Amino acid sequence: MERRNIMLLTMLSLTFNLRASKAFSSYKPNISNGLAEESRLMEHLREVLPKFTPPFDMKDTRASVNLDLYQILDVDEKNGAIMVNMWCHMYYYSEAASWDPADFGGIQMVKVSPKTFWTPDIVPLDAVRVTYNGFNQQVVRSDGLVVAWSSMMTLQLSCDFNLRKFPYDRQYCPVRLGPWLLHQDVYRAGLEDSKKESSLELSYFAEDNQWELIKPVKLSVINVTRSQFSYDQIILHMRLKRIARFYETVLIFPNILLYAMSSMVFWLPVDSGEKISMAVTTLLAEIVTFQLISDILPATSYPFPDMLYFICVVAIHIALVTLMSVIVINIHSIEDRTKMPNWVYQLIRSNWMRLAFLKPYQPENHTEPNSSNTHSQQLPENPLGKIPISCQNEASVIKPVKIRRSTHSPDNFYQNIPAQNGSFDFERTKNTKSEPDVQSFSPAWQYFACLIDRFMFFVHIGLKCSIMTYFFSQAQKTD
Template sequence: MEGSWFHRKRFPLYLVLSLLLQGRGVTFTINCSGFGRHGADPTALNSVFERRAFRPVTNVSVPTRVNISFTMSAILDVDEQLHLLLSFLWLEMVWDNPFISWNPEECEGITKMSMAAKNLWLPDIFIIEFMDVDKTPKDLTAYVSNEGRIRYKKPMKVASICDLDIFYFPFDAQNCTLTFSSFLYTVDNMLLGMEKEVWEITDTSRDILQAHGEWELLGINKATAKMSVGANLYDQITFYVAIRRRPSLYVINLLVPSGFLLAIDALSFYLPVESGNRVPFKITLLLGYNVFLLMMNDLLPTSGTPLISVYFALCLSLMVLSLLETVFITHLLHLATTQPPPLPRWLHSLLLSCTSPGRCCPTAPQKGNEGLGLTPTHLPGAKEPEVSAGQKPGPVEAEPTGGSEQTRAQWEHGAQRQQSVELWVQFSHVMDTLLFRLYLLFMASSNLTVISLWNT
C-alpha cells in the first residue's frame, strides 16, 4: 500500500523527467520518410510538439540562450500628458531546440521549414516599460532550420512609459528606454544575447523612419544588466532610444505667425499718436493675437510648461505694454490740449538735456514744434489764444504795440498757455520715442534669450 501510494505521487515527476530526458544518448534525428513534394509529414514532428510545454534542453542545468533584436518601424505618437511612447516594433527571437534535427540530403534537400508557433516552446520575453495589453496577433509561424535553430518574429504595438522633457518643445529630443527581460525564467534557466549589433538595428530602423512621421530616430544604445527581484536574478537588455521632433510644422504654424504679429505691433508705433488711430489698431491686433492662440492651442502640449508657452505669454505681454504706452501718450497729448498744468522745473531741465545735440537720448523737436511738423492748434481740442478786435494776429514773440491792459493780459495768458502746450507736446513725443526704444530693446533681448535657450 505504501509503495503504491509513493509511486502514484511520484508518477508526474517521472513523466516530466522522461519527457525532458527522452532521447538522451541518441541523435534526436527526425525521420524524413514522410517528406515529399507536399512538404513535411506532420507526424514526423509529433515528438517535438509533445515537448512544447517544457524548455527544450537535454540538461536542465544548462540555461537556454535567446538572442533578440528588433526593428522600430514607426513612432505612432508621443503622449506628453501620460508620458507614453507609442511605437511599432518587429521583435525577433532566435534560440536552439536540441530535439529538432534532420539530414537535408535525406529530406528532399529541405534546410528549413515554417511551422505554427503554437506547436513550439516560446520564450516569455516582454518589455518592462510596457503599459498596455499585448495585442500580438495569434497563429504566427516560426522558421526552423535543420540544425534546430528557431527564428521567431512577431509585430508589437508598444505603449511604453517614457520620462518626457517638453520644456524645449518643439525643438525637444527625448530618450526613452525599452528593457527586454523574461517574466518567468531566471539566469539559471535563460540568458539573453544580441542577434544583431546595435548599429545594425539603428540603421535599419532609421531607414524605415526617415521618410515620414513627426519624429526622427537619432540613435539606439544598449546596456546589459541583471535585474534582482527578491532572491531571484533575471537577465535583461536595455535599449536607449533617442528621438527628436521635427519642428517644421510648429515653426510654420506657431512661431512665424506670432513673430509677424509682434513685428506689426512694433511698426504700429510709427502711426501718429495724435491721429487717434494707434489705439484702435493695437486693440484689434491684440484681439487677433488672442484668437490666434485659441486656434493653435491644440498644437501645444497639454501638460507642463514648455518654453514656447512662455514665449507666447511674453509676446502677449509686450502687446499689452505697447497698448498701455499708447494710452499713456494719448492721455498726455489730451492733457496738453485741454488744461495743461505748468511743467515742473526738473522735468523741463530733463527735457532740455534730452533735446540738446550729442545726447544719447531720443530725438526731440529742436524749437517749438518745428521738428514735429505740428502746432498746438492742430491738436484735438486746441484753441488759438483770443485776440481783441482790431489786433493783428502775428508771431507769438511780438508784443502788441497798443491796446488796453486787458488786451495785454489776454495776450500774455495766451502766450503762456501756448508755450505750456508746446512743452507738453514736446515732452509727449520724447516719451513716446523713449518708450518705443525701450520696447524694442526689451523685445530683442527677450527673443534672443528664448532663442538661445532653444539652441541649448
C-alpha cells in the same frame, strides 16, 4: 482510309496514356516518401523539444531576441503615448533538435504551427496595448536553430515627454522587453551572439513627416533584480527629434511678427485715435496663441515649455506698451494753463533731444521761468512753438486741439429755456459759471509726449531683441 486514321489515333492515345501512367507511378512513391520522412522528422522533434519548458540543452540557456523598427504610426504628446510598428524574432539553439538532412530525405528546415514547441515569454513591458499581426510560425532548422516567434507587433507605449524645448524638442522613448514570469535561473534573454549592445539595421524603416528618428538606434541588455529574482531586460533606445518647420510657420513666425508690429504703437499719432486700439488688438492676438498651444501640449506644469514663457513675457511686454500709450495720451491732452515742471521744460529745450532724433523745442513769445520760484512756472497761453520736422506728421503737435462745448451742456441749459411772460428767470441763471467755448492743449506738453513715444520706441526695440535672442538661443541648446 478513315478506318486507318482512326486506328492510328487510337494507337497514339494508348501510347501516351501508358507513358503518363508510368511517369505518375514513378512520381507517386516520391511524394509518399517525402511525407513519410517529414512525419518521421516531426516525431523526432517532438521527442527532443518540449512544449511548455525550455529545452534542457539550450545553448547558453539563452533565448535571443532580434528587433527591427518598421514605422512610427503616431506620437500623442497630449496623452503621453507613442505607437510604433516593429518586427520581433525570438530564437534559441538546441543540440538535440539538430539532424542530418541525409537521414531525413534531404529536409533542411521544417515549419510548424505556433506554440508547437516552447516559446520564450518575452513581452514588451511598457506597452499599453500590443497587437500581433503578420507571419507567425515556428521554424526548426537542421543545425538546431528554433525560431520560436516571428511576427510584426503594433505597440502603443507610454512615454514621458519632455516638452521644455518645444517645438525644438527631442524625446527619448525606450522600449523594454523581458520575461513575464520566468526568471534568470530558468533562461536568460539576450541579443544575438550574447552581445551586450547592438544597433538596429532599419532596412525597412518608413520615415515620418513629423518626427525624425535619430540614428543609430541602440539595443542593450541590462540585469534587473526584483523580489530576490533576477532577469535580463532588453531595451530599445528610441530617440525622436521633432521636425519644427510646421510650428515655425503657424506659431513662431506669427508671434514674432505681432511682437515686431507692437513697436509701431509708438509711431502712431495720438490724434489718429487708434493708438490704444492697435495696442489692445496686438495684446489679444498674442493671448489667442495660448489656445492654439493648449490643444497641442498636455495640461502639465512641469516641465513648462520655454515657448509658453516666451509668449507670457511678450504678452506682459505688450500690456506695458498699452499702459505707456495711455500715459502718453494723457500727457498729450494736458491743457496749456497747467504748470510744467522746470526740469521737463529744460529737457525739451536742450540738445539731448537730438539723441531721440528730435530738435530742441523753441517756442515763440516765451518768457523764461523765474528761477526763484520753488515750483514749476506757468507756461504762456497757446505758445506756438517751432516743431521739429520729425514730429510734424502728428497733428497733435502741429496745432492745439479745440474742444467745442455742446449746446446741451448744463451751463447752457437755461439759456435754451423759452421766456415766460416775456422774460427769463435771471435768479436761476445769474450764478451760472461762465467758461470759454474753446479749450486748447499745450504744444510743449505735446512735444514732451512725442519725446516719450520716441524714447519708449527705442526701449521697446532693445527689450524685444534681448528677449527674442535669449529665448531662441535657449531653444537651440540640446540637453
